Amino acid sequence: MTITLIVLAVTIALFIWGRLRSDIVALTALVVLILSGILTPSEAFSGFSSSVVIMMTGLFVVGGAILQTGLARAVGNRMMGMAKGNETKAFLLVMLATSAIGAFVSNTGTVALMMPIIVSMAAQGGFSSSRLLMPLAFAGSLGGMLTLIGTPPNLVISEELQKHGFPGLSFFSFLPVGIAVITIGILFLLPMSKTLIKKRKKHNGKTDGKSLDDLVEEYQVGDNLYGYSVPAKSRIIGRKVNDLELKSRYGITILEIRNEKRKALGMVRDVSQSIVSGDSTIEAGDILYVVGNRNGMEQMATDYGLSREKNVTLGFYDIGLAELVVLPSSKLTNTKICESRLRENDKVNVLGIRRGEEYIYDDLGNRRLKSGDVLLVQAQWHDLLALNNENSNWVVLGHPDETITKATLDYKAPTAALIMLLMVVLMVTGWTAPATAVLIAALLTILTGCFRKVEDAYSTINWESIVLIAAMMPMSTALEKTGVSAMMSSSLVSTLGEMGPYALIAGIYFTTSFITMFISNTATAVLMAPVALVAAQQIHVSPYSFLMAVALGASMCFASPFSTPPNALVMKAGHYTFIDYVRVGLPLQIIIGVAMTFLLPVFWPF
Secondary structure, eight states, X not given: OHHHHHHHHHHHHHHHHOSSOHHHHHHHHHHHHHHTTSSOHHHHGGGGGOHHHHHHHHHHHHHHHHHHTTHHHHHHHHHHHHHTTOHHHHHHHHHHHHHHHHTTSOHHHHHHHXXXXXXXXXXXXXXXXXXXXXXXXXXXXXXXXXXXXXXHHHHHHHHXXXXXXXXXXXTTTTHHHHHHHHHHHHHHHHHHGGGGSTTTGGGSSOOSXXXXXXXXXXXXXXXXXXXXXXXXXXXXXXXBHHHHTHHHHHSEEEEEEEEEEEETTTTEEEEEEEEOOTTOBOOTTEEEEEEEOHHHHHHHHHHHTOEEOSSOOOOOSSEEEEEEEEOTTOTTTTOBGGGSOHHHHHOOEEEEEEETTEEEOTTGGGOBOOTTOEEEXXXXXXXXXXXXXXXXXXXXXXXXXXXXXXXXXXXGXXXXXXXXXXXXXXXXXXXXXXXXXXHHHHHHHHHTTSSSSHHXXXXXXXXXXXXXXXXXXXXXXXXXXXXXXHHHHHHHHHHXXXXXXXXXXXHHHHHHHHHHTTSOHHHHHHHHHHHHHHHHHHTXXXXXXXXXXXXHHHHOOOSOTTSSHHHHHHHHHTTOOHHHHHHHHHHHHHHHHHHHHHHHHHHSOO
């Protein structure tokens, strides 16, 4: 017992100190428990096979798909529209929406689904996401108190009541308690959340690279861009671009050929983009994105029976943009672009030149390049990334490897939304285990192309959070094996039982919430539910309010990043430290405990 308590105390102290990564601290504690013989290797590593950890891993992938497809941005924009750009309204909207979802979906699933939306919404609104992410995690847990299925401890106490001959709790028995704690949470977190962003503003500045939209606007790429679709009977089908002589005949250039196809009964939409070369062959259904002489475009459309597209915008699904600076030693210096073989050798199109304060767009092929010229180039993403390997001719400005992660596959947003809806339905109906539902959704996001490649899906996983939770979960086994948990619960009844029911409710709540800081809330509820029921019987009162105190104490645990998976989920994204949770979460835990000590007997009289 002594060794377990020492390990626990040192681990907490290191979390508070914050100089070491939290996952390294957790792994170190795990190794010490193994070497001291308190945990067997199988017990110590059980957290890494836990369904909660598997579910968290899958939820990172699903959340990444929501971001990658632009679904998060679309929903975030909608929420910002409802908030009318007001940060306080946005906060209230996040709290209420998350709490409502958390009533029917696990708090981990709720927070994972909402997190990318909140990050995108904050970016669109121009305020720090760190103000919203911790309240988001807390709201997921607060909303769990609205219904019987909102959080596992609710089911545990209902089962405990039935086991001892009392009527179980109905689906909405928790509703008064849920409304009360959500109200308290909003009133407390509304002012306190502002303290989370004071020292975080340094994370919110613009990066040194330009976004794709910035480049399009700066070089006026879209000002003279038009799209023409190729119908099934067009005479242009099967023709190679070189054979068309578009530049000499019409004064135009094809920048991109885009093709859209639908699969799976039209539910899955695929879009392919390709950079045009002389050997590119035009097929039925292609959309040609052209720039150049406007009259020439119309003449080409008439000659080949093409249809003009409306609302033409550049897409960055398979292709992207970047800026190159021509070096003094470059072989491109004094070379015409048409003779540079940039398209043939490096597979890039030059869309514009920035020479000092001047921007050059016309007759680019005959322009001679000079040292210091900045070229706006277009290419397939993998070809753009390869440009960094060339050091003698140019320097790539910005970070194309980061830019590609922000280029959304927005045509996949409906697919991601359907997958997310399927996951929620599977969770709510109980057709399959929550972890299985999440894995199904994660696999579907990959198989349906919500990511450019499988590696992108893996990169969305926050491994620090995963390792932190997996390494801390066996701590509950150590506490139970060494008798620490049993000692705490038994001393509770003997100490507070004679002080009356209100003191005992408070003691049950705070003991449960304290234990939940170190072991899972479900394990804590299983441990404390029989203690609470026996305590109520010993002082001859109804056990309902006491068991409700157990459910609340197990779920309202906000003072630690590893006490609940939602807290860990937002830690990295919000740039939070252990002490941030103590500073904001601990007072909220205490306020809810004090308020519920007096409100629970009103809802369930003694």
